Amino acid sequence: MDYKNIQELIKTVSESQLTSFEIETEGIKIKMEKKEEQVQVERVTVNAPPVQSVINDSLNRESIATNKISEEKIQSNIVSTIEDVAKAVPDESLFVVKSPIVGTMYSSPGDESQNFVKIGSVVKKGDTLCILEAMKLMNEIESEVDGEIVEVLALNEDMVEYGQPLFKIRKK
Known part of the structure; x- marks a missing residue:
């Protein structure tokens, strides 16, 4: 069987409905199989x-x-x-001023007035820090220590609770 005959055989089997084909002639064995769209890697x-x-x-x-x-x-x-x-x-040198009553905090005596204190203000014992309004009564909250305001914990017109921290003062 020569090369041309093998090519013709392959072409014939490929075009046919056969799925497998096997031939043995002159000591040469040829086996062919067709599979659906099989990719061999x-x-x-x-x-x-x-x-x-x-x-x-x-x-x-x-x-x-x-x-x-x-x-x-x-x-x-x-x-x-x-x-x-x-x-x-707690920092031993910090004093926390807490609200003694429930009410509204005012940080200044009037709308156009400056705040009693701000961060960095130096205060002495007895200085007014803010006003707390409770039942139409204005209560001045005074500093109990000498020192510097390091933190203001409530804003103007905030509602504050009893015992709520209002200011932190670094004692001097």
Whole structure:
């Protein structure tokens, strides 16, 4: 069987409805099979890293990036925790002025007047810090210590509760 005969045989089987064909002649055995749209993939070895190595490499890169993000989050959490602890631990030199009554806080004697105190104001014992209105009565809240206002915790015309912190004063 020569090359042309083999080509004709392949062409004939391809064009026919046959799904398999087998012939043996002159010591040559030819077997043909047709399958529906079958794609045969051959494995070709190229100098490429093994799949597991590529997967591990990408996982390592991803974990490094994730670790950097995690490290930043941890550092951020540490900073915020330290700040929270600093706020929670009472500073011995800070005095907190609390509202003795329920009412409306006024930070100045009138609408066009300046505030009694602001952050950075130096106050002496007995200085007026604000006015609390309760049942149409105006109550002046006075400083109980000498020092500097470091934080104003209630705004003008805020409703305040009994015991609510109004000011923080750093004692001198």
